[in-house]
Amino acid sequence: MNFELTEEQKMIRKMVREFTEKEVAPRDEEMDRTGEFPYDIMKKMAENGLFGIPYPEEYGGAGADSVCGVITIEELAKGSASVALTLDAHWLAVDAINLFGNEEQKKKYLTPALTGEKIAAFSLTEPVAGSDAAAIQATAELDGDEWVLNGTKAFVTNGDAADIYVIAVKTDKSKGVKGISTFIVEKGSPGFSIGKKEDKMGCRGSITTELILKDCRVPKENLLGKEGEGFKIAMVALDGGRMHVGAMAVGLAEAAKDIAVKYAKERYAFGQPIGNFQAVQFMIADMEMEIEATRLMVYKTATLRDKKIRYSKEAAMVKVFGSEMAMKTAKNAIQILGGYGYTRDYAPERLLRDAKLLEIGEGASEVLRMVIGSTVLRSK
Amino acid sequence: MNIIVCVKQVPDTMDVKIDPVTKNLIREGIEGVINPFDKNAIEEAVKIKDEYGGKVTAISMGPPQFKESLKEALAMGVDEAILISDRAFAGADTLATSYVLAEAIKKIGNYDLIFCGKHAVDADTGQVGPEIAERLGIPQITFVKSLKLENDAVVAERLLEDAVEKVTVKLPAVITTTKELNEPRYPSPIKIMKAARKEIPIWSASELNADPEQIGLKGSPTQVVDIFTPEKTTEVEMIQGTAEEIANTLFEKLREKKVL
Amino acid sequence: MTATNSSEYKGIWVFAEQRDGVIANVTFELLGKCREFADKLGQKLSAVLIGENLEDTAHELIYFGADEVILADSPVFSKYRTNPYTDILVELVNEYKPSMIIYGATSVGRDLAPRVAARLKTGLTADCLDLEVDDNGLLIQTKPSYGGNIMCKIICPNHRPQMTTVRPKVFPMPARDSSRTGEIVRKKVNIKEEDIPVKIIETAKEESKGPKIEEADVIVAGGRGLETKENLKLIKELADVLGGTIGVTRPLVDEGWLPPYYQIGQSGKTVKPKLIITCGISGAVQFTVGMQSADVIVAIDKNPDAPIFNVATYGIVGRVEEIVPELIKKFKAMLNK
Numbered sequence: 001m002n003f004e005l006t007e008e009q010k011m012i013r014k015m016v017r018e019f020t021e022k023e024v025a026p027r028d029e030e031m032d033r034t035g036e037f038p039y040d041i042m043k044k045m046a047e048n049g050l051f052g053i054p055y056p057e058e059y060g061g062a063g064a065d066s067v068c069g070v071i072t073i074e075e076l077a078k079g080s081a082s083v084a085l086t087l088d089a090h091w092l093a094v095d096a097i098n099l100f101g102n103e104e105q106k107k108k109y110l111t112p113a114l115t116g117e118k119i120a121a122f123s124l125t126e127p128v129a130g131s132d133a134a135a136i137q138a139t140a141e142l143d144g145d146e147w148v149l150n151g152t153k154a155f156v157t158n159g160d161a162a163d164i165y166v167i168a169v170k171t172d173k174s175k176g177v178k179g180i181s182t183f184i185v186e187k188g189s190p191g192f193s194i195g196k197k198e199d200k201m202g203c204r205g206s207i208t209t210e211l212i213l214k215d216c217r218v219p220k221e222n223l224l225g226k227e228g229e230g231f232k233i234a235m236v237a238l239d240g241g242r243m244h245v246g247a248m249a250v251g252l253a254e255a256a257k258d259i260a261v262k263y264a265k266e267r268y269a270f271g272q273p274i275g276n277f278q279a280v281q282f283m284i285a286d287m288e289m290e291i292e293a294t295r296l297m298v299y300k301t302a303t304l305r306d307k308k309i310r311y312s313k314e315a316a317m318v319k320v321f322g323s324e325m326a327m328k329t330a331k332n333a334i335q336i337l338g339g340y341g342y343t344r345d346y347a348p349e350r351l352l353r354d355a356k357l358l359e360i361g362e363g364a365s366e367v368l369r370m371v372i373g374s375t376v377l378r379s380k
Numbered sequence: 381m382n383i384i385v386c387v388k389q390v391p392d393t394m395d396v397k398i399d400p401v402t403k404n405l406i407r408e409g410i411e412g413v414i415n416p417f418d419k420n421a422i423e424e425a426v427k428i429k430d431e432y433g434g435k436v437t438a439i440s441m442g443p444p445q446f447k448e449s450l451k452e453a454l455a456m457g458v459d460e461a462i463l464i465s466d467r468a469f470a471g472a473d474t475l476a477t478s479y480v481l482a483e484a485i486k487k488i489g490n491y492d493l494i495f496c497g498k499h500a501v502d503a504d505t506g507q508v509g510p511e512i513a514e515r516l517g518i519p520q521i522t523f524v525k526s527l528k529l530e531n532d533a534v535v536a537e538r539l540l541e542d543a544v545e546k547v548t549v550k551l552p553a554v555i556t557t558t559k560e561l562n563e564p565r566y567p568s569p570i571k572i573m574k575a576a577r578k579e580i581p582i583w584s585a586s587e588l589n590a591d592p593e594q595i596g597l598k599g600s601p602t603q604v605v606d607i608f609t610p611e612k613t614t615e616v617e618m619i620q621g622t623a624e625e626i627a628n629t630l631f632e633k634l635r636e637k638k639v640l
Numbered sequence: 641m642t643a644t645n646s647s648e649y650k651g652i653w654v655f656a657e658q659r660d661g662v663i664a665n666v667t668f669e670l671l672g673k674c675r676e677f678a679d680k681l682g683q684k685l686s687a688v689l690i691g692e693n694l695e696d697t698a699h700e701l702i703y704f705g706a707d708e709v710i711l712a713d714s715p716v717f718s719k720y721r722t723n724p725y726t727d728i729l730v731e732l733v734n735e736y737k738p739s740m741i742i743y744g745a746t747s748v749g750r751d752l753a754p755r756v757a758a759r760l761k762t763g764l765t766a767d768c769l770d771l772e773v774d775d776n777g778l779l780i781q782t783k784p785s786y787g788g789n790i791m792c793k794i795i796c797p798n799h800r801p802q803m804t805t806v807r808p809k810v811f812p813m814p815a816r817d818s819s820r821t822g823e824i825v826r827k828k829v830n831i832k833e834e835d836i837p838v839k840i841i842e843t844a845k846e847e848s849k850g851p852k853i854e855e856a857d858v859i860v861a862g863g864r865g866l867e868t869k870e871n872l873k874l875i876k877e878l879a880d881v882l883g884g885t886i887g888v889t890r891p892l893v894d895e896g897w898l899p900p901y902y903q904i905g906q907s908g909k910t911v912k913p914k915l916i917i918t919c920g921i922s923g924a925v926q927f928t929v930g931m932q933s934a935d936v937i938v939a940i941d942k943n944p945d946a947p948i949f950n951v952a953t954y955g956i957v958g959r960v961e962e963i964v965p966e967l968i969k970k971f972k973a974m975l976n977k
Contacts, residue, residue: 006576007451007576007577008572008573008576008577010448011451011452011455011567011572011575011576012569012572014452014567015455015566015567015569015572018566019566048565048566048568048569049568049569049570050569052569053569057570057573062568062569062570062572062573063570063573064569064572064573068569262929263925266925266928266929267925268925268947268950340926345890391786394786394787394789395786395789396786396789396790397789398790405790473763474754474757474764474766475757475758475761475762475763475764478758499766501786501787502785502786503766503785504766504767504783504784504785504786504787505754505764505765505766505767506750506754506766506767507750507753507754507757507764507766508754509754510722510751510754510755510758511754511755511757511758513755514726514754514755514758514759515758519722519723519837519838520722520751520755521838522722522747522750522751523747523751535841538747539747540747540843541746541747542845543843543844543845544843544844545840545842545843545844546840546841546842546843546844547838547839547840547841548838548839548841549837549838549839550837553837593641593642594641598641599641600641600763601641601761601762601763601796601798601799602763602764602765602794602795602796603794603795603796603797604792604793604794605780605793605794605795606792606793607790607791607792607793608790608791609789609790609791610784610788610789610790610791616939616949616950616951616952616953616954616955617953617954617955618949618954618955618956618957619954619955619956620957623958623962623963623965623966624966624970626956626958626963626966626967627963627966627967627969627970627971628970630938630954630956630967630970631970631971631974633954634915634936634938635812637915637935637936637953638769638809638810638811639857639858639914639915639935639936640809640882640915640971640974640975
């Protein structure tokens, strides 16, 4: 067991950290205020190779490992949960194509996604079907050489901003999850349109929309994987996504902790810095312990992924543990900043709103606890 | 176009402390980064190479951990990197440092341009660049804010206190770079993967055939006799009197403090 | 490295920096300090003046304390260039063997001195903030490192000349005494223009815009205690007198008195000037984190218990309207002298 990062992992961390401090962090407050998607930051991320770090070089990635991938998300999240979330959602779709796409699909869709030329999005959830994937209503029917998709998808991260959509719909309504298939749909396909843009509580610099499929026609060859394999694809992609959400939690909590620590050193009360008081020290100690624990879980999960060992349970664990840790850390950062913490002039309230998303998206804590619990019970 | 860039690794924070007993810098928790002006030097060198072709070699004199910065230079687009490292170099002042770097540059040979940052933010001397130029017997252009190649010459703008001076000189020359010169690129992830695995050659004193009298402490005319943290007056000094008296006293105090 | 025989080297030199015949203030400051050394050691203080048509200028150096001026006057020196200045200075050093040469830490001094040091194979200390000399003529040089967080005392015991560049404004300007007399030694110059590698194409004076707030050496900052927007003019005037810029606290930005560009503090800018004068700022940590590493902090506030006095170097209890006009008057009078 070796807890030392490799040379390339350290270098990636330094690079992304520098990029984040300069290009991302200074913009987070503004993104939160305006709710506008930062296309310019995405362009810079593309120019600097951030979209393809843990993916194969032959398709335009950097060929780094998954630990580098989680480090990338973690560092971005220190500067902006919104930007980290955008990349996380992009990589959900990328994972699906990378793991299940055929050579032609990879050439056509994976390469531009890894170079950042095109943003990707992944869509499973519908207005009335979230955790219960089997309940999705959208359908696809084969009509000659084309699939015809119908339905409405909800809460699609990167909706509108993306050019490539990996969408799960039912191809066989008679079957439950086994009747789900996934398709690669290009923005601009006939019958494809963007619905309502959500006005979110947090992560407001990421974009979340509905997708409306109305006799949306896609070529036959855009079926990803096999017919009926959609749920499996979604679950595999979501394992990666959940791991990345854990990494986001680490970065976001680090940002909250940094602000709290700085403030605790500088703010005086009763003639001394408030960091001298145990009540504050204890909160900071909890932050430090829980961030470190989450980070180790995230890195371990990434290591399993690199070794091609199934990591569904670990991914669910880092997501639940990490998102709740991030909530607690942001909440306590607000507490340490007192009245200032409750104002919009200071980041912790924004971080709290951002953190809340981590408990909901890509598998709510409740469902994931079921996943973890049932896995444990099955194995004993 | 063959370009050599001199790189120094410096602490990532200037907020450093001295151990009052050993008088050594407390290095715990301090990470090394490329001296910021050296990044401008790397950027300019790589930019010129991209436009005119050729090769960029980064060199650094220092302990083995300076490899980190050389790898970062590789990830920014430098072609080769050489660490110049030997216990015998320890304690070098700028004169001894410039001797070693100049010897390394001669060993690399066949150079058109040599870039150095205008100074390193830790020691803050800015002397090594001009001293290398003198040791190589070639001209220097310091404090450069823009650079253009014209045939076998460079045209550069130098940033002076209150003026910009445009000069030209035939190659080869030593250029020292300011942050106004360019916006350094980030290391590229693809190049990071290659740089991380690359073996960086280390040149020692013997490989340079360095004169033992001119390296390390022996080769350094200057000696540090004391190192200390400047006192920060924590106690406020209240100035009292009429407004006029206050103004007079304050003026004298500020003069003493050398801030006026 | 072979040591130089120190006893052969005598005399203190100041490199006299000039542009278009105007001597840089730092040169006079150095002459003032080196005058003390010369008197203490019983050695001659010489100013080395290199340039073109400087006969008249040379006398000024004597009025400010030099015993003699070594003048190298030639068209090749009309503007500062590294190579010819190095050549002539090294020639002079070899001829006269001074014990020390002091330069201003300016774009000229910092370009020239290391070149000379490397040719003479002697020591050089950069950007000094203080100089002392012991009874044996050893120069003790105090230089900042790590952005001023650390100070080093440096000596050059076995090589001569001892050389250092000194930051402008660290030594006071000495009084000019036009009754002083001294010798002007003229050096014959054999350098030819065609042998000089660097050619100056043009020199463009930069328009003097006010300093950027993050880079300003002097900042005058205002807070709620200014009371009226009218009083902003006072702090602007004080900043102008000191050649600095102004900054404000968040409440004044929120009130729309000034744009956010001028805001200092946690949600604004972090500044590290040599001097900051806070006017009517109580000193909430949200403000002080942005300025507490200033070298000198002068706080003016009417509340004697204001937390700003915990971080200030000098504290003045009083109303801005009463104190600041008096500061403007005094500083204007003294600085324009």
